[in-house]
Amino acid sequence: MAELIQVHDRFVRGPKDGRKDLDLGDTINKAYEDDMKQMERLAFMLNSKQVPIKLTFYGNVKKGLFFEVECEDAETKEKVDKVLNKYKADQDDLFNF
Structure with a gap:
């Protein structure tokens, strides 16, 4: 998978809060x-x-996760971008009460 999919992780993680029972930052x-x-x-x-x-x-933990898809094949880029946007929207909906 590493040869075809290159991942650049520029997401800024939040600090750990150090609680032993449940570290919300880490979670x-x-x-x-x-x-x-x-x-x-x-x-x-x-x-x-x-x-x-x-x-x-x-992105970061306050503003959320964002992504960009780059691919020379326009059809593949469009397909991947569409599905990842749908996945992200579904995940975001989990936290909208």
């Missing part, structure tokens, strides 16, 4: 990391043409 950071890993897996699965894809993640 939030892990949730963002899990989302990035899932988005990388989705990009890999959608890459039927086996072309190089570059995913850049940026």
